[in-house]
Amino acid sequence: MKELKQGFSDNFLWGGATAANQIEGAYLEGGKGLSTSDFAAYKDPYAQGKVNNFKFDVSSAELNKYKENPDAFDFPKRRGIDFYHRYEEDIALFAEMGFKVFRLSISWARIFPTGLEDKPNEEGLAFYDKVFDECAKYGIEPLVTMSHYEMPITLTEKYNGWMSRELVPLFEKYARAILERYKNKVKYWITFNEMNMNLNSLYTGAGILEDLVDHKLQAAYQASHHQFVASALTVKAAKEIIPDVQIGCMINQIEAYAKTTKPEDQLQAVKSIQLNMFYPDVQARGEYPTYMVKYFADNQIKLDIKEQDEQILKEGTVDFVAISYYMSHVAEAREDAAELAGTFDSPIKNEHLELSQWDWPIDPMGLRISLIKLYDRYQKPLFVCENGLGARDTLTQDGKIHDDYRIDYLKKHIEQMKEAVKEGVDLMGYTPWGCIDLISCGTSQMTKRYGLIYVDQDDLGNGTLNRYRKDSFFWYKNVIASNGEDL
Template identity: 80%
Template sequence: MKELQTGFPKGFLWGGATAANQIEGAYNEGGKGMSTSDYAAYKDPYATGKVDNFTFNVTSKELKEYQENEANYLFPKRWGIDFYHRYKEDIALFAEMGFKTFRISISWARIFPTGLETEPNEEGLAFYDKVFDECAKYGIEPLVTMSHYELPITLTEKYNGWASRELIPLFEKYARVLFNRYQSKVKYWITFNEMNMNLNSLYTGAGILEDLIDPEKKLEVTYQASHHQFLASALAVKAAKEIMPDAQIGCMINQIESYALTTKPEDQLQALKSNQLNMFYPDVQARGEYPSYMARYFSDNDINIVMEEEDAAILAEGTVDFVAISYYMSHVTEAREDAAKLAGSFDSPIKNEYLELSQWDWPIDPIGLRISLMKLYDRYELPLFVCENGLGAKDELTEDGRIHDDYRIDYIKKHVEQMKEAIKDGVDLMGYTTWGCIDLISCGTSQMSKRYGFIYVDQDDEGNGSLARYRKDSFEWYKEVIASNGENL
């Protein structure tokens, strides 16, 4: 029997997480091509009175308008927080906090500007060499996501993104370039960020322009695109094992733990089905085959997935070493007419009366993280990694250059406590990287004022500011958490 683990294990990977399209900037430097995220236009989330005014989706008409009249719009993900030029300063701050790992993504369009080139862009490769070398200087292990919500826009225009099987060999080529180049510098990899977010935004997750597909077939296109990504991920895992046998390759989902609204059996059944749709993505990537429950789901929803003869073998050969999750909230589910549509959605319209809400109306549920980790580990018996978790809030910079964010400390403290309980429950947890360890551009709203970081960046939603970095109160707190390996909270 496994021995009881009462604290975080030795070598636990504490750190923080970011994405290239939200921090790098320099969208037109170093030979980088344009990506889907470069066309996420900023919309004031308060203009409509609705806080979450998402910029997730872009239509073909909007894309054309943005390309022809760029000066009329703001595209904050193009400027990020200028990590491209300030990476040494930022990594030094992470090192000061004691980071053991730093989650970063590589921009596909910085390596292959259109995705179609025969040879990679050396200037792009060299940039990440410098970033990884800087991490190594401080003993920080990079955790690298290969595809984090940014596809070369040419692949959207030519193939309508992952709707096409043509992207599979292009991604494999990209993966092999990364593995060959960085095999001595990067041990931990994630193929696709939150692949289940395809259910929320086909443009963001799969580079698909929804107005170019049959609206009656949207769900089918979503799962067909996911199938193509499953194959690309499996081929990347197989390539990694060939090139760097000691590497660890993971998959990742946005963990959406669904609770039943009542003890009514129909509500309980709907919660189970909602959780199955969430687990479907790691089921395929960790087990190497489609789960049996999806046969009925596809039949009930008139979904026909085109699979080639070799696909089953590819999935079976390319299973991952660990399962990574982002965790921000839990959901509430009930048996209602729109239940199937809501299953897998990012935010539930049914609020949990027992939970507090963040400034962005997201339910705060630390125990839900423990529940999720226990269920995932029971299901896969693979190491788990919480690689996104954090609180988006409006921070105030005081006259003396301080940010007193006790609310963020309280949020992370409660989630760390529940991770520790999950480890005591027997969960094999590899690490924890808080989302947006330095303030960055919001994924959903492209705003800057929704801040997650331990480090404040002087920049507003329109891109104005000095870009100076300031340590928040949470900076010193997290530094102590890491130094004590999670014992001093």
């Protein structure tokens, strides 16, 4: 019998998480091409009183309008927080906190500006060389996401993104280029960020212009299938290129609770969880689960699956399962239950949970429940690579940010992770989102801050970009130094 674990392992990977499109800026420097995220125009998130919308959808008409007259719009992800020029300063701050790992993504459009080139862009490759070398200087392991909500916009215009099978070899070419280039610098990889978010925003997750498809669900799952194949081919390539590689998949994990003890509500919770687990089921087990056969039939979904795909999926299973975790959901058997299942933001709120300033339920125990269920299901190492609190922070005149609310949030989630570890979960690491203030994914604003480091920039790009350590910075530094024992 195995011994009871008392806490996190000695090699636990503490760190923080970001994404290229939300921090880098320099959107046309170093030979970079335009990406889908470069067309996420700022829209006042308070205009209609709704501040928690997740997606940045773009129609074909909007894309044409943005390209014809870009100066008439504000695209915050084009400026990010200028990590492209300030990476040394930022990584030094991460090192000061004691990071063991830094989760970041590579911009596909920095390596292949249109996605169609035969050879990668050397300037783009060289930039990430410098970033990884800077991490190595402090003993920080990079955890690299290959595709994090962005891709060359040319692939959207030419193929309507991942709707087309043509993207599979193009992605494999990109993946092999970065695996070969960084094989001696990066051991930990994730293929696609939160692939299940295809169900929420086709443009965000798959570069698809929704107005050009007839059946949204059909498009979401066909795009997901193409990504599954591309991911499996990438896993296989990674194992050929890097002997000690650890390569994983990732979902946005949303635990679902039944609203009542009614069997109908309980069944709806099971169905909601299945739609979430479908993605790691394919990537960790190497095949489509049987429960999706009925789901596809019920929703008139017919996937174009090539004869060789089943073998590709079997041969390309991941080493670990990574999750982002922000909230849990409530499932109820009601008329719109099928529409709500698998979505990011649900109108059904849990009366037992408090809400964040953006109306997201705060549920630390839901993280523990999720980790136990995931580990029971896959028996593979897990990685919590996103978790955090979006909140409005105030910079005082003496350059302080007192964010006790963030410390409280992170503390309670780490406590529940620790309990999951005691219960036998093999947990690799924890990288809260985002370790430094960055452009919000869904609303493209700066006001919704997650960082342990404050960046002086407002929603419209005004500010010095100076970095300030928040109270949570010093708290997390102590957490890491004590390996999670001193919270």
